Amino acid sequence: MIKIAICDDEPNIRHYLAALIQKQRVSHETEVAEYASLREYLSRGAGTDLLFLDIEMPQELDGFREAESEHTVQSLPRNGMELARRIRDTDAFLQPLIIFVTGYEKYVYDAFDVDAFQYLLKPVDEQRFSEVFARAVERILAKQSRQPDTRSLLIQSAHRNKTVPLDSIYYIESRNHKVILHLKEGLFSYYARIGELEDELTDQFFRIHKGYLINLSYVDSYSRTEVELTNGERLLISRYKYADFVKAYLRFVKGRLADE
Incomplete structure (x- = not known):
């Protein structure tokens, strides 16, 4: 099983990427989850193998009680790049491959700083996507084949990360x-x-x-x-x-x- 997450605040982009994934020929079963905010990914995205991540995503505090808002502002990442840095700073047993999907070329060098696997520009070219996706799946399967037998639960939240x-x-x-x-x-x-x-x-x-x-x-x-x-x-x-x-x-x- 390859678990894939798409984190983007634009519904049309999420649906387009999910459709592209479904078109790919993959020997293993895939599971695709869509997240409309950084907060949503942090609360529900544990165990992801491959993360398609938008960079310029605003913080979204809807759903938090007023008493929690100040702490939430401090603990939530400000954008997708900061989320990637937080993921890389964890001691997680498994970390996802990150593919940035953005409309801005200016972030390309920052992507290398967080060990991003690739960088796709919007609008996403279907042929380019297929090439990048195939290489990502190959990397994930190779990584899974080297994993020890001991499985872990990866917990990612706005307040704490734990394996x-x-x-x-x-x-x-x-x-x-x-x-x-x-x-x-x-x-x-x-x-x-x-x-x-x-x-x-x-x-x-x-x-x-x-x-x-x-x-x-x-x-x-x-x-x-x-x-x-x-x-x-x-x-x-x-x-x-x-x-x-x-x-x-x-x-x-x-x-x-x-x-x-």
Whole structure:
């Protein structure tokens, strides 16, 4: 799977780039997400392999409570270039390839400073796009083939960036519009939707309840009403989830045994 993000405040540009991506011949499955603001990408763009990023994007504070506005102004990047610098400054296990898409040639040298993969000028030429995209996919697949087996959850937010190995997470809890990671070393919370994490972590995690997404690696025992993890915690399991949980857990254990 190659995860691609398009971050541009112009809907027509986002849709055009998404259409160009769909035209490309790629041997691996691709997933394309569109983001209309820097804030939106920071809150939902974790795990991106390839980022098409506009440079001159204004800060967008809509949706933040008035009490948070001053802090938001200070913490949000001012434009796409600043976002790229912030991404490069993180200790993330994986960082996306960045392709700038802009109408201004004056930023070309700044793009090299943030290790941008390429620089596409608007209006984007379809042939040029195909060439750049093919090279980007080749680079991503080569990088993925060199990755260690340990997978990680990349968290990018306006306030903090963090990389969390999946094997350090016992379970993920949803509470008050936040998710709480119950880790071996303690707790970590941030604003996110547990449903999106459920989709991202489907191979190793299972949602046993609307509020709990558990790591199948740490299931110690279970009944029709609860799951006990290896750290001793017991979590309620929805009766509507029980049958699917048993199937997922047995499939997971079978897969682990086959790998050994």
